[in-house]
Amino acid sequence: MDLFVSKFFNKIDKKGRVSLPSSFRNALPKANRNEIILYKSIKSPSIEGCGVGRLKEIAKRINNLDFFSEDYDDFSTSIFSEIVTTNIDKEGRFLIPEELKSYAGIKTEAAFFGQGHFFQIWEPAQGLKNTEVSRKRLLEEKKSLRIILTQQK
Amino acid sequence: MDLFVSKFFNKIDKKGRVSLPSSFRNALPKANRNEIILYKSIKSPSIEGCGVGRLKEIAKRINNLDFFSEDYDDFSTSIFSEIVTTNIDKEGRFLIPEELKSYAGIKTEAAFFGQGHFFQIWEPAQGLKNTEVSRKRLLEEKKSLRIILTQQK
DNA sequence: CACATACCCATTGACGCCCATATAATCCCA
DNA sequence: TGGGATTATATGGGCGTCAATGGGTATGTG
Numbered sequence: 001m002d003l004f005v006s007k008f009f010n011k012i013d014k015k016g017r018v019s020l021p022s023s024f025r026n027a028l029p030k031a032n033r034n035e036i037i038l039y040k041s042i043k044s045p046s047i048e049g050c051g052v053g054r055l056k057e058i059a060k061r062i063n064n065l066d067f068f069s070e071d072y073d074d075f076s077t078s079i080f081s082e083i084v085t086t087n088i089d090k091e092g093r094f095l096i097p098e099e100l101k102s103y104a105g106i107k108t109e110a111a112f113f114g115q116g117h118f119f120q121i122w123e124p125a126q127g128l129k130n131t132e133v134s135r136k137r138l139l140e141e142k143k144s145l146r147i148i149l150t151q152q153k
Numbered sequence: 154m155d156l157f158v159s160k161f162f163n164k165i166d167k168k169g170r171v172s173l174p175s176s177f178r179n180a181l182p183k184a185n186r187n188e189i190i191l192y193k194s195i196k197s198p199s200i201e202g203c204g205v206g207r208l209k210e211i212a213k214r215i216n217n218l219d220f221f222s223e224d225y226d227d228f229s230t231s232i233f234s235e236i237v238t239t240n241i242d243k244e245g246r247f248l249i250p251e252e253l254k255s256y257a258g259i260k261t262e263a264a265f266f267g268q269g270h271f272f273q274i275w276e277p278a279q280g281l282k283n284t285e286v287s288r289k290r291l292l293e294e295k296k297s298l299r300i301i302l303t304q305q306k
Numbered sequence: 307c308a309c310a311t312a313c314c315c316a317t318t319g320a321c322g323c324c325c326a327t328a329t330a331a332t333c334c335c336a
Numbered sequence: 337t338g339g340g341a342t343t344a345t346a347t348g349g350g351c352g353t354c355a356a357t358g359g360g361t362a363t364g365t366g
Contacts, residue, residue, distance in 0.1 A: 240312085
């Protein structure tokens with residue numbers, strides 16, 4: 001399974017280490033299993049993460065913008081300087097930078113939420129609340145949930 | 154990882170030396186790990202830097218501008234004539250030329266901002282302010298941001 | 307000789323690597 | 337199919353290594 005799915009709650013130890021859920025590690029490409037990228041979510045007080053391959057894809061896209069335009073700078077600055085890479089140790093743990101932790105309000109425990117091609121890290125209580133809210137919104141608006149779920153490839 | 158990502162704040166010592174962040178050193182091609190080029194950013198009071206190999210890419214970009222335009226001359230002159238090369242010592246430190254330092258208003262501390270294929274060096278406070286402004290501008294016209302960030306594969 | 311720069315060595319703190327344990331999941335065999 | 341044995345995952349802690357920083361000395365160029 002090369003997708004990030006399900007949710008997990010892991011503890012952050014005294015050294016600041018936290019285990020990346022095993023199934024998430026397996027979702028990373030075999031090539032780069034010991035490095036992930038993290039960045040502040042744009043739409044919520046959470047951290048988003050994924051494998052480095054995705055970053056290279058983004059780099060390619062930005063590189064295609066007009067080199068001397070303001071957009072180029074904005075993207076380049078907002079994305080590359082805000083992204084951090086962290087290494088995963090042999091036990092499958094990694095460090096969440098202080099700045100990101102405080103952005104998400106994470107202290108002693110981190111909640112991992114699979115999002116398909118990437119995942120989110122939340123302060124546990126906030127994360128649960130968020131899933132509840134977004135599920136409710138989805139059902140109320142009877143959005144295309146049914147369509148999405150029943151659509152055949 | 155062969156990209157310059159994340160941000161770092163390093164001190165400049167009495168001799169004017171400053172450490173190039175470790176991950177930035179690793180982003181340089183193994184061939185030329187002890188030399189980088191620096192030049193004044195055209196669009197902001199900051200210094201831009203990269204490995205010597207990147208020069209060709211810059212040349213190509215400038216070459217793609219209309220040869221008879223003012224831009225061509227301006228960019229060509231402003232960038233190429235201002236480029237300096239500096240050596241990195243065994244501890245990973247280098248010297249920022251006085252002219253560049255004063256251009257960026259850097260005194261005792263330098264902020265390194267990854268920009269993918271190159272990086273910027275800012276006076277810390279100004280650099281942080283710049284990323285903030287950049288991010289705001291992107292979020293306001295959130296048109297293309299989403300495309301760049303969320304497009305799959 | 308004065309100044310700038312490169313090389314060498316030292317210190318501190320952070321991080322990675324290794325080993326250990328407990329709980330949970332899986333397997334194997336009678 | 338039950339139960340013990342094996343493996344995997346999450347977690348804790350010791351310790352060596354490396355990055356960032358400071359400073360002393362040699363080399364060099366005007």
